[in-house]
Structure formats: C-alpha cells, structure tokens
Amino acid sequence: MADPLALIADRARAAMAVVDPDTADHDPVVRPSQHADVQVNAALAMAKRLGRPPRDVAADLVAALDIDDLCHPPEVAGPGFINLTVRDDVLAALLTDLEHPMRGVRPTDDPHTVVVDYSAPNVAKEMHVGHLRSTIIGDALARSLAFIGHDVVRQNHLGDWGTPFGMLIEQLIDSGVDPATATTAGTADTTAGLIADLNAFYRSARATFDDDPNFAERSRNRVVALQAGDPDSLRLWQLLVDTSKEYFSDAYRRLEVSLTEHDYAGESTYNDVLDDVVAELEAKGLLVVDDGALCAFPPGFTGRDDEPMPLIVRKADGGYGYAATDLAALRHRVRELGATELLYVVGAPQHDHLEMVFAVAGQAGWLDGGIDAEHVSFGSVLGEDGKMFRTRAGDTVRLAELVDEAVSRAAGLLDAKSTGLTADDAADVASAIGLGAVKYADLSSDRVKDYVFAWDRMLALTGNTAPYLQYAHARMCSILAKARPEDRQAATAQAVVIGEAAEHDLAMALLGFDAAVHACTHRRAPHRLCTYLYELATTYTAFYEACPVLRPDDPAVRRSRLALCALTATVLATGLDLLGIRAPERV
Template sequence: MQPVTPLVEAVETAMVDALRRALPEAGRTEPLVRRSDRADFQANGALALAKQHGRNPRELGAAVAAAIEAPGLISSAEVSGPGFINLDLTSEAIWAQVAARTDSDLLGLGLPLAGKRIIVDYSGPNVAKEMHVGHLRTTIIGDALARLAEALGATMIRQNHLGDWGTQFGMLIQYLNEHPEAEWHHADDADPTANVAALDRLYKQARNVFDADPDFADRARARVVALQSGDEDTRKVWRDLVEVSAEAFDAMYERLGVSLTAADLAGESTYNHLLDNVVEELVAAGIAVESEGALCVFFDDITGPDGNPVPLLLRKADGGYGYAATDLAAIRYRIRDLKADQILYVVDARQALHFKQVFATARRAGWLTDEVEAVHVPFGTVLGPDGKPFKTRSGGTVRLMSLLDEAIAKASEVIGEKNSDADPADLAALAAATGIGAVKYADLSNNRIKDYAFDTDRMVSLTGDTGVYLQYAHTRLASILRMAGKTNGTVDTAAPMSREERALALHLDAYGTNLAESMTEREPHRLCGYLYMLARTFTRFYEANPVLKAETDEIRKNRLGLVRLTRDTLAHGLNLLGIAAPERM
C-alpha cells in the first residue's frame, strides 16, 4: 500500500510552485514550511529568496501568497511580519488525511528504510557478571533505535556484543575447579539471575585469592592459556558460564521488555578465529606497526599528554590481543559478511576516542567505505538522584535488577492508591508495566548525550512529562473505543472542524516525519517529545470535545476517527520505545 503523503510535503510542493511563479528567475528554492502558532503552517522561504534577488521581502511574500494555486489544500495565505507567509489549510484536506491514514496500513507511514541492512550493537553485558546500572542506557536506547529502524522498514541485525572473553575467565574457571563445593547452578531456582549473581561473588573471591596467593595466580594464568588454546575441559566450563549467563540476560531483557534474544548474541569470542587474519592484514598494509613490543596503529591527530601519538593497541607486548583487535574484526565481519549498510554502536560517550580510532583504521584498511555508515551513538552517564556518580550506599555498583525492583515497587505504591479495589494480580502486572515504562521513558526522553540523574520518585510520578502520562492517555483512548463499540469508521471530510480537532489531526499527520528525524539523528528523545505532545494535544481535545456524546452523529464519527488514529499512533510510538500501552489503569 502506498504511504500517505504528509500535509507538510503537499504544502511544500504548493509553495515551491508559488515561489517559482512569483520569481521565475529563482532556481531551486527551499520553501521552509514549518508548523506555526499563528496559522496551520508558515512558509519562510520568500524571506531568504528576496534577499538573494534584492527584492523587498514583504512585497515578494505578497506576490508568492497570491501565486499559490492549491484550492483544495490551502484556504488562506497571508504575509506577516517581515515576509513570513501564514498558511491555513482547508478542513477537508485535514479530514481527508485522517481518513487516509485510518484506512491505510501502518498509519500510512510506508517503509522508507526498506532494503537497508542496519546493525545495532547494544547492551553488551559481561558473562559471569550481573548487569548493572551501566548497562541500562545502552540496552534501552539501543533497543529503541532497533525498533525504530525496523518500523521504518530496515532489515535489522541486532548484535549483543557480550563480554565473554578475556583473562578474567581463566581466573574464575581455575577458582571454580579448585572449589567444587561452590555450587552456583541452582543458587535460587525462582530467580533466573541468581546463578550469575553467585558467579559474580565467586569472581570477586577469585580475584582476592589471585592478588594474595602467587601460586594461585600462576595456576590462573595457566588456565587462561588452556582456555585460549582450546583445552576441552576448560572450554566446557567456559561454555557453561556463557550459557548460564545468557539465561540471566534473557530474564533481564524479558523483564525490561527488550527485544534482544539468544539469536542476537555475538560476543567477543565470536571473533577469536578472525583476529590473526585481521591483524596480519593490517600489518601487511603497513597500517599496524610495532611499538614497545606491542602492535599498534597510530594517528597524526591523536596525541597524549606527553605530545606523543596515542596508539590503538591491537596486540599487547605479551602477545595477547586487545579489545581493539576484536572491534576491528567485528567491523570487518559486519561489513564483509553481514553486508551492513549502517552500523550503530550504542556505547558510552567515554569511548568516543576508541571508536574514532577503530573507524579510522577500518577506513584505512579499505573495509569501511563511503557506502557504509559506521556511527558511534554515544550517551551520557547515569547519575544518582543526588547528581553524583551512581553508587550504592557502600560505594558498590548498583545492580540493574534492584533498580527495576525499586521502580516497580514505587509504581505499585502509587497505583495501589488509585486502584484500591483492583485484583492483586492485575495490579502487579500494571505496576510492572508502569514502573518499567517510567524507567525507560525517563531515560529515552532526555537528550542522549547528556548525563542524567536516575530519580525514581520523579520518574514514577503520576503528573507531568512521564511514561505514566502517555500510558494514561492511551487507556483513555482505549476506553472511548471500547464504549463506542463497533463503528463503521468513516470520516466525513465535509464536517466542520474544531480548533482542538485541527491541532490533533495536524499533529498526527506529522508522525512519520518525526520518526524519520528521530532515526537520522538517532535520537529517541525526539519521538518522546512528539508522543508527549500528542498525548497533551489529545487530552486538550478530550476536555473540550465530547466524543461519544457529540452533538451530531457526523461529529461523533469524525471524532471517533481521530480517537482511533490517535490510539493507533500512540500505541505504535510507545511500542517503538519499548513501553507497554495498557488498556486500563
């Protein structure tokens, strides 16, 4: 089915024509059509054009306004201020738009990214470690971007770059071998993350022994070698660790409502067999050079405090590969084998320099070409409610699960007050939906790049710009549709249109444009802002314009059409953010 052309594009087309008629000598013109608070739209293009051609901007604006030929679309065009053209649309055109989107598949959005293969690398927790607050943003933002790209038609390849390799596993495996009494497979059968929690504790014990006992340290190092050289007994334990950890991650993603599955796992170990070849290729090309016993890539414009170039370290002096080698193997694989058009790395802003080096190296090697877009999608740090780095009272790392538990508990408290007679099971489900939704919305609605304070009290607040507000708006929409029962769903384009109906319909029509912007900027907070505005615009409509009790049948039908489209748009948007859209609250 054909996508529905947004009104703003139809207006732009009309304005380009008008500009051309008013000023034929102007070549390509930008009409600069925007929403306006004094009309449906405003066109600012005449202003710049007048300047270029030495014309009086107000006069040219008037000429352009007079040259508009779009009778079914534009009902009035007036010059204002220095040369803005204020445009009002016919209510017929706006109603027709509502009708077209309602009748269309996918809200008339179409699939602008169809045919694109996009990789999103996100989450990346560590095997044998609990997920903590540091994994929150990459997981939530990455998932939202993946859902967004998918909705726009892209072929999505999610890559969960698990931390499943490294010297620490030698230490842990050796410790486990020496302490068979340290049972961790059934730490708590009711809690799928308990095994990993147990492993996390055992790892810390192993670390202590490693630091205190040189003999154990030697045995641990030997175990690293055994693991790397493929010793079967050692690999068996390692695989066990990976598998149990993956189960815990699955449980976490399930709880969080994140779309990652076992099929998306592509940990560091995935690239082990490629490392020799990748590094050889870089050496052969003269890109990687030896320095102080290590194998490095240098860059002219990247220097350290001493003024010397800072290398990207591929292979350490002890012969072991660093994570840079893994990242290079991964990017080569993603381009050559996965055929990615776009690779998004949703990783902490502090790794900006690292990615700059990796991308530059891949470009020099000829792997990363102009046809492929590799982008670091950075985000700021999660701070505690006090605005300082987020730590537990004892200064430890905050577990992700306890964070979610806290949010859900607070949501449950707040919701319980409003629904004292509700079924406890329903209440628990609703608390999970709103608590998780609150956490995700709080994260996604802030500009990605800035640090933000994790303040549970504020995020589960029932008032204001929160996930709950959007969910509540959705339940009201759903409630109206429930009570309306079956309707024949036709919208009468000749019907009158109230101010609130107009505002809502125009905003609905801009959804696809917003999705496209959110994607090109990789900024989910734009979508959040849109949805919040949608919910507000709807609520204003709802307060002023009775739907089920509308004055006439015709008005009722049109308003129901608006309600249906609003519900579908809001639900669609919430889904892209990974936030539940409940039917009742």
C-alpha cells in the same frame, strides 16, 4: 503521504522555482508555527539572494503558491513569514492514512542493512545501570529503524573473553567444579547456584586475585591456557558463558527488550579470525611495531604531548585486545552480515576508541562504498546528588533490583487508585508502567547528556513521563469501550468531520507522527519521538476537555470524535511500541 508539512513543502518548492529558478533545490524552510499551522520561511533567505525586501519576495511566493486545495489563503506576517492554515476537510481526508499499519509514516527512501550494536553486558557479571542506557536506547532505535523499512540486525557484543576469565575459572574450580567433568548439561544446576549472585561471584574472585599471589598466578596461567585452547579451560569458560547467557535472556525478557540469543555475538566469536584481520591490515601497510606491540596509527589522533595515538591491535605478549575484536566484528558485519550502516550504541567514554576503530577500518577499505559507521553516544546515569548513580553503600545498582523497584512502585500507584483490575491484570499493568517509566525517563531527554535518575520524576503522573502517556491512552480506550457498538463500528477515519479548533489541532498533531518517527531515526534521537508523543497527548486532553465524545445527540459528531480518539490511541500505542513501551488498555 499524510504529513501536511511535507505536502506544503512540495508546493513551496514549486513556488520558489517560479520566483527564483536558482533556488529550486533549496530548503523551503517549512516549520510548525505558533501563529498558524505552518509557516514557510523561504522568503527571508531568498530576499538576500535577490537583493529585494523580504516581504516583497514573500508576496511573490504567495502569488506563485498553488495551495488552495490544501490551505486557507496564505498570510504574510512579520519580516516575511508565510503563514498557512490547513483546511479542515483536507485534514480529515489525510487522517485516513493513519488507518494503515504504518500510521502515516513514510518508509525510508534510502533503505539500509543497519547493524545496531547495543547492550553488550559482561559474562559472569550482573547487569547494572551502566548497561541500562545502551540496552534501552539501542532497542528503541532498532525498533524504529525496522519500522520505517530498514533491515535491522541486532548485535549484542557480549564481553565473553579476556583476562578476567582466568580468575573466574579458577574461582569456579575453587568452588568445587571439576574441570575434567564439568559440562553445561551435567552441572547446570550446581553452576547456576554457585554464581547465582554474579556480582558476588565476580567480586570474590577479584578479592582472592588481589589477596592471594598463588591464586593470581594460577589465574594468569589459566588465561594463557584458555587462549591456547586448553579443553578443560574451555569447558569451564563455556559453563560461565552459558550460565550468563541464560541470565541475560531472562533479563531481556523481564525488561521487555527485543534482544534474544539469536543476536548474541560475543567477543569470542571472532577469536578464529583475528589472525586473518591482522594479516589483512598488515598487508595493507597499516600496522607498525611499537614497543613490541602491533599498532595502527590512524591520522588525526594524538595523545599526551601531541604524540600520535596508537590503536593496539596485538599486544607485545602476542595476545589480542579489544581493538582487534572490534575491528574483526566490524569487518564481519560488513562482509558477512551485509551492513551498510553500523550503529554503536556505546557510552561516551569510548568515543575516541571507536573513532579510531572506524578510522582504521576506513583505511582498510572496509567502509568503502558509502558504508557508514557511527558512534551513538550517550551520557552517564547520575544520582540526584549529581554524581554517578550508586546505591547508598556505594555499589553499582543491579538491574534486577532496579526493575523490581520500578514495578513495585508502579503497583503502589495502582493500589492508590484502586482500579477495578484483577490481581493478574494489575500485576501486568504495573510491569508495563514501571518498565515504561524507567525506559521513558532514559529516552525522553537528549541521549548525549548525562541524565539524573529520580524515581519520583519518572513515575510522576503529570508531565513528560510514561505513566502520563499510558494514562492518556487508557482514557482513550475507556471511551471507545463505553461507546455504543454501532458508533464504534462507524468510527473510522472516513467519519471524521472537523469543526472545533481542538479537533483541528488534534488532527494536525496526529499527522505529525511521520515527521517525529523520521526525526527519531535520522538523528538517532528517540527523545524527538517522546516529545512528539507528549505533545500529542496534551493536544488530545485539550480536545477531551473541549469536545464531548459520547454525549452529543448527533451520531455523526459522536462517530467523528470517537474516530479521533481511536486514531490517537493507535498512534500513541504505536509510538510507545517503537520505544519498547507497552500501552495497556486499562490502568
């Protein structure tokens, strides 16, 4: 355990048990402090229980506090805060934990099989900003949860089924694909060409559907045929799905997102179990027929006029909608994938729907045994005008264009700096910075709020941005590269000797990585990790300004400070990696 706060919390609990045995299991309220390294606020709450002045209780706690081996003598301040400063030699000793692969982060004491549902783009539609947040936030959470020891199962719930496929298949036929012979292998090139611009393909299908009643009729019939298992329809549908999957995989590679084909589990995956899902729900008495549709009415959900709100499991025409698919997916994740936690990284507008799905699943007993399903909600991406982010023409912004612009803007930054990077390296670094900027902008503020998409802010070289963190990291690496080889060799955590205040502060910051990662995972809040990394970087630059690393004559000082640089670079890079962001050694 590397986190001084956690060590102090244990001691504080022991002291509380001495002063008031009934509070042994209470929170000692150990917090970072502006007035010391750490403050213990337990006395204030205890004073109320005991009916005594808080400062007296604080004094008793201090008397009972066995902490000399960790901290300087405690001080009672204000109404009863206990201020603690961690000893420099203790900090130095704790830093050795950061040289292990977990960087001082404790594995979770409650490991789960966590299914993370994220990204979920639609087949035959181009990915756009709407998919950006789910993909980026979901990926960061999946990486972070896996890091602390959860068994993470990524699930990409592709929109690969439903009514739009009628018109998409008809559009394919009208474009010259022969339903009888079309196969993925034989026509892959043709198909890829036909729907190279997925947005245009979808839009033209939509337009024809709206303008041409004959086409619309064919489309509707095609849906029926597809759902009935008609071989020609299935073949064409498969063509669309395969083409899109290749496109998605390219997009994820480009975005450096950890999703692969292995994680694809589209809606169609559940087609053959929908009957069984309905049968099980029916057997448990959870379904009633209402207006011809088979509905569940989980308690606590009302719509207009206080009417109970239905979750429509089977439509009046006998077809299945997304509620059925979502229920089937949930059951599959619990029963087949062994999920004990289910995370749905889905936009806020679907909140009610998901809560209803969870409620029905709970009634069905699928969440028994403490299995937890949670909607990891997020707000919209807004333009700088405060409205939904769109192009000037009013279209949705394509993900590919977004990435291109991010990378080219980042390349512009590098050009302006005229670094000594080779062209290949510069392109790679530009990609890391551009993608990092976009991802970090998305991750660094509270996900439940809407966020404003602004190139200038996310690519800013100052403030809480990825480029700033990446630059700070590169400077650390640069110092390490310039150090004498024998110093670099000796610059391990064991070599750290803390003397300066800036060194003390940096060590404290480094040891906070554990708490930051757990805040990120427990609260599904990547922005907590971002805030931590930014504070680590600013603490480092204060150290960098105050403490020359390579210049001191004393090799022990050089090696100690070099070790602090190396540890900071490692923690920063590890943290960014958990967010899905690279930290190049040079920029």
